[in-house]
Each structure stands twice: as structure tokens, then as C-alpha cells.
Amino acid sequence: MKTILKIISTGILVLMLVTIFVPVGYLAWRADQPMVLPQFKGYTYYQYLAWRKNRPASDGCELPGCTPEREDGWRARYVFPG
Numbered sequence: 001m002k003t004i005l006k007i008i009s010t011g012i013l014v015l016m017l018v019t020i021f022v023p024v025g026y027l028a029w030r031a032d033q034p035m036v037l038p039q040f041k042g043y044t045y046y047q048y049l050a051w052r053k054n055r056p057a058s059d060g061c062e063l064p065g066c067t068p069e070r071e072d073g074w075r076a077r078y079v080f081p082g
Helices: 002-031 045-054
Strands: none
Touching: 002 045
16 A cells, blocks of 8 residues: 555656656747747847847837826836737
8 A cells, every 4th residue: 555655656756847847948948949030030039038138229228118207207118009
């Protein structure tokens, strides 16, 4: 009886580890593959993130959806529905 419980508990542990590590491993592998959409120009996801991090902000605004500062120092952030 103890051996059956040990086998079942080991099987459950292995199943839990597989359900955690297989998707994470797949996403890490997939992020290193070139993206197929034409607007990404064949960059991998890691290259795209590095490009976004290092690009200069042309209007002084670093967050998507925000506008440059006005004369009174107010900076608007817009959230567009869609």
C-alpha cells in the first residue's frame, strides 16, 4: 500500500513540475524565434524589447499613450478604448 501511494505521489509531483516548466520553456524558446508579422521586421521578441528600451523618445514621453508636456507642466495620459 505504501509503495502505491509513493508511486502516485511521485507521479503527481512529476506532473505538477511538467505543467509548470514545459509552458515556461516553450515561451522562452518562442520568444527567441523571429516574429512573422511584417511590422516586426523579423526581430525576435527579445530584440524588439531591447529596441523599445533603447530607442530615444522623440517627444520626451516614455510611456505609450501619453502626450508631451504643455507649457503649464501638465502631462496627459490617454487610454484609448478598443
